[in-house]
Structure formats: structure tokens, C-alpha cells
Amino acid sequence: MSQNPSPRQIVQQQLPKQAQPGPQASAFAPSNIALCKYWGKRDKALNLPINPSLSVSLGQLGSRTELSPIDGAEDRVILNGEVQSLEGGFAAKVVSFLDLFRQPGSPRLQVDTHNNIPTAAGLASSASGFAALMLAVDKLYNFGLSPEQLSAFARLGSGSASRSIFEGFVEWQMGVRDDGMDSHARPLAQSWPNFRIGLLTLTSAAKSVGSRAGMQRTVDTAHLYQSWPLQAAADLERIHQAIEQQDFELLGATAEQNALSMHATMIASWPPLLYWQPESVAAMQQVWALREQGLPLYFTMDAGPNLKLLFQGQDQQAVLKAFPSLQVVAPFEAA
Ligand code: DP6
Numbered sequence: 001m002s003q004n005p006s007p008r009q010i011v012q013q014q015l016p017k018q019a020q021p022g023p024q025a026s027a028f029a030p031s032n033i034a035l036c037k038y039w040g041k042r043d044k045a046l047n048l049p050i051n052p053s054l055s056v057s058l059g060q061l062g063s064r065t066e067l068s069p070i071d072g073a074e075d076r077v078i079l080n081g082e083v084q085s086l087e088g089g090f091a092a093k094v095v096s097f098l099d100l101f102r103q104p105g106s107p108r109l110q111v112d113t114h115n116n117i118p119t120a121a122g123l124a125s126s127a128s129g130f131a132a133l134m135l136a137v138d139k140l141y142n143f144g145l146s147p148e149q150l151s152a153f154a155r156l157g158s159g160s161a162s163r164s165i166f167e168g169f170v171e172w173q174m175g176v177r178d179d180g181m182d183s184h185a186r187p188l189a190q191s192w193p194n195f196r197i198g199l200l201t202l203t204s205a206a207k208s209v210g211s212r213a214g215m216q217r218t219v220d221t222a223h224l225y226q227s228w229p230l231q232a233a234a235d236l237e238r239i240h241q242a243i244e245q246q247d248f249e250l251l252g253a254t255a256e257q258n259a260l261s262m263h264a265t266m267i268a269s270w271p272p273l274l275y276w277q278p279e280s281v282a283a284m285q286q287v288w289a290l291r292e293q294g295l296p297l298y299f300t301m302d303a304g305p306n307l308k309l310l311f312q313g314q315d316q317q318a319v320l321k322a323f324p325s326l327q328v329v330a331p332f333e334a335a
Contacts, residue, residue: 001298004043004057004178004180005178005179006045006101007045007046007100007222007333008099010046010156010179010180010181011100011101011153012044012100012161013100013154014144014145014153014181016144016150018100019141019143020142021107021140021141021142021144022045022139022140022141022142022162022323023068023069024066024067024068024140024172025066025067025068025134025136025137025139026064026065026066026067026109026136026139027064027065027133027135027138027141028062028063028064028065028127028132028134028135028166029062029129029134029135029161030057030059030060030061030065030128030131030166030167031057031058031062031063031117031127031128031129031131031164031169032056032057032058032127032163032164032211033052033055033056033058033197033300033302033308033311034053034055034160034161034300035051035054035055035162035173035251035254035255035258035300036051036052036053036054036055036232036235036239036254036257036258037122037232037234037241037253037262037302038051038159038160039215039218039228039232039262039265040215040218040225040228040229040266041159041215041216041219042174044154044216046156046179046180046183047058047155047156047158047159047162047174047180047312048155048174048175048180049159049184050219050228050229051169051173051174051228051229051232051233051257052172052173052174052232052233052236053085053160053163053172053232053236053317054169054170054171054236054239054240055160055163055169055170055172056168056169056170056195056197056331057163057166057167057168057170057330057331058153058197058330058331059167059330059331059332059333060116060133060285061116061128061252061329062116062117062128062131062164062227063115063116063117063129063131063132063169064112064113064114064116064130064132065111065112065113065124065129065132065136065287066110066112066113066136067109067110067111067133067136067137067139067140067324068109068110068111068112069107069108069109069110070107070108070109070110070294071107071108072108074086074108074314075094075095075109075110075111075278076096076108076109076111077090077091077097077108077110077113078111078112078113078151079091079115080113080114080115080275081114083135084246090126090129093126093157094099094111094129094157095159096158097130097133097156098111098133098137099192099225100153100156102139102177103140104143104300109140112121113127113129113132113133113210115129119276119316124255125200126160126162127158127161127162127163127164127271128157128164129157129158129161130154130157130158130161130164130233130291131154131162131164131165131325132151132164133157134150134154134157134161134165134307135165137152142288142326147165147166147186147222148181148184148186149170149184150165151166151186152181152182152183152184155172155180155183155184157173157239162183162184162185163185165185166185166186166187167187167307167331168191168331168332169187169190169243170186170187170188171184171185171186171188172185172217173186173241178215188243189244191332192243192246192332193313193332193333194248194312194313194314194332195310195312195313195330195331195332196310196311196312196313196316196319196328196329197309197318197328197329198305198309198310198311198326198327198329199306199307199323199326199328200235200283200291200299200305200307200309200323200325200326201306201310201327202277202279202280202305202307203277203279203305203306204281209273209303210303211303214269214273214275214303215303217269217270217271217273218265218266218269218273220269221270222265222266222269222270223266223268224264224268225265225268227261227265227302228261228265230266231258231261232258233291235254235255235258235261235265238250238254239251239254239255242254248296248312249296251298251310252298252310252311253298255298255300255310256298256310257301258300258301259299260301263275263276264314267305274303275303275304275305275308276301276305277305278299279305280305280307282298282324283299284307286322287307287309290318290322291329295311295318295319296311296312296315296317297309297310297311297315297319298311299312309323313330316328320324
């Protein structure tokens with residue numbers, strides 16, 4: 001068992017003592033796609049990762065969350081206009097997250113969240129959701145937390161949320177401290193205006209095992225997982241180099257191999273975790289065929305059946321011709 005302090009103790013130690021809630025606060029955070037994935041935790045309660053990861057934030061695509069104090073004994077969580085049951089799922093996680101920051105007896109809150117991420121695109125809304133919630137909490141109570149604290153605290157909601165605090169390329173350093181306060185993300189200085197991500201929605205079938213349970217199963221049961229931290233460390237270095245040198249082929253190839261390596265560890269778990277559907281494999285083969293023909297096109301995938309395509313602006317027409325339903329994001333283009 002972990003001897004670490006609890007998430008609430010850690011948060012309470014860092015908060016300014018005199019914070020007063022205001023009448024209302026609202027914040028936006030982008031979704032993000034990892035090019036070097038976060039997969040596996042060294043501490044489950046604090047979402048401390050086994051490996052560092054690197055992502056790109058999706059600009060205008062993400063979550064907007066509005067917080068306001070309400071009368072009553074319970075919080076109210078609204079997701080895309082629908083009041084959620086507090087019994088489980090997203091709303092229960094939201095209430096536990098809010099409890100990290102407030103004192104017993106302080107007013108309950110209404111949490112109104114809108115995701116503009118295409119439904120069924122298989123993008124984790126928990127990353128942008130917890131990052132937006134963290135930013136809104138900071139504003140509502142006027143905490144004035146630093147970007148590093150905001151990122152480390154967003155991690156307590158969902159690991160990948162630590163990266164959604166920032167725009168552009170973002171690295172989440174794993175940290176070494178027991179309280180995890182050095183396990184936060186930081187934005188990279190480099191921009192890449194030509195960089196494109198295509199969201200390829202292949203199936204909206206709900207996944208049976210979420211990423212939280214999936215990564216735990218992998219750590220617990222897959223011997224192949226032993227090789228994952230080495231793969232991730234090597235990939236992280238290559239992705240930094242690719243970003244420095246704006247070497248798209250190196251970036252794409254490394255991100256694709258990183259995603260497939262992560263999926264290899266999932267498949268080697270027991271019971272096996274295969275998020276791929278026949279459509280996923282067909283799309284991978286189409287990407288590989290186009291690449292053989294000379295198109296610099298790569299993919300990454302998370303804990304779901306859909307692909308995210310990686311390419312450059314000058315190839316957008318060719319990519320759209322092959323994948324007409326693709327939703328294209330230009331993460332570095334001015335909003
Ligand atoms: C495959 O951040 O959703 O998308 O920390 O348990 O909330 P928890 O997990 P989560 O895992 C994301 C896993 C991934 C890879 C990534 O985004 O790096």
C-alpha cells in the first residue's frame with residue numbers, strides 16, 4: 001500500500017488559507033492527443049505515472065465548465081445540458097474532485113460542462129473536463145494557483161488532464177516526489193503551424209473497458225508491460241528531437257510506433273484488451289498503403305477503436321480524399 005499523503009491532504013497543504021468563493025466562474029480547457037502515451041501508474045490515488053508523456057492540445061476543441069454555488073445538500077452536475085446522476089461515472093468523480101478543494105459545510109456547487117469534442121470521436125473528455133474544472137475552481141475560490149499547481153491538481157481528476165492545462169505541445173514529467181507535486185505538465189516553446197491532426201470516427205460503439213481500468217489491468221497482468229517504460233523513454237527523446245528539427249516523418253513514425261507498442265501491452269494483458277474493431281485495422285492498412293505511395297501520413301490511437309491521423313497542411317487535400325469524413329484540427333493555427 002502507498003504511504004503517500006492523501007490527495008486531499010496534498011491539496012489542502014498548498015491552498016491559500018483565506019480563499020473566498022465568488023458568485024460564478026467559467027473556464028475552457030482543450031482536449032489533447034498524446035504522441036508519447038501515458039500508460040501505467042506508480043500511484044493510483046494520485047494518478048502518478050510510470051512514464052513521462054507528451055501531447056498536443058487541440059486548440060478550440062475541449063470543455064467549457066461553469067461553476068456556481070447553489071442551495072441544497074448536494075452538488076448538481078450537468079454534462080452537455082443533461083443533469084447527471086451522482087451515483088457513479090463522471091459526476092461522482094467530479095464531486096470527489098471538488099471535495100479536495102472545499103471545506104466541509106461550504107456551499108454545494110453546480111457544475112455545468114459542455115464538450116465541443118465530436119461525440120463518438122473517441123477523444124477522452126476527462127482530460128479537458130478535469131482541466132476546465134480545475135481552472136474554474138481556481139477562479140471561483142480565487143486561489144491564484146500557479147500553472148504547475150493547476151496541472152498537478154488537474155492530474156488528481158485524471159492523469160491526462162495535467163496536460164490539458166496548456167496549449168500546443170505539452171510534456172508531462174513523471175516526477176519523483178511522494179506527494180506528486182513535481183508530476184505536472186509544462187508547455188514546450190516550439191510551435192508547428194503546419195501540423196495537422198485528423199479525427200477519424202470509425203465506430204461509436206461504447207468501449208467496454210475504460211483507460212483507467214485498462215491501464216491497471218495491463219500493469220497487473222502483462223509481462224510485456226516491463227518493456228513499456230523503455231519504449232516510452234526512447235520515444236519521448238525522439239519526439240523532442242523531431243519537434244526541435246520540425247522533422248515530420250520522425251515525429252509521425254515515433255508516435256505511431258509508440259501507440260502500437262502501448263496497444264501491444266494491452267493485447268498481452270489478461271483478460272486481453274483489444275480496443276481495435278475491424279474498421280480500425282482497415283484504416284491502419286489504408287494509412288500504410290498511402291504511405292507506401294509516398295504520402296507522409298501516420299496515426300496514433302488511444303484506448304478505443306478510432307484513429308487520430310497525423311499529417312501536414314500541404315497534404316490535407318490528399319488525406320481528406322482518402323478519408324472524407326475526417327475532422328481536421330490545426331492545433332497551432334491562430335484561433
Ligand atoms: C491511452 O488520463 O484517462 O489516453 O489517469 O486513470 O484518468 P486516468 O487515465 P487517463 O488515461 C489516458 C490514457 C491514454 C494515453 C494518454 O492520453 O496519454
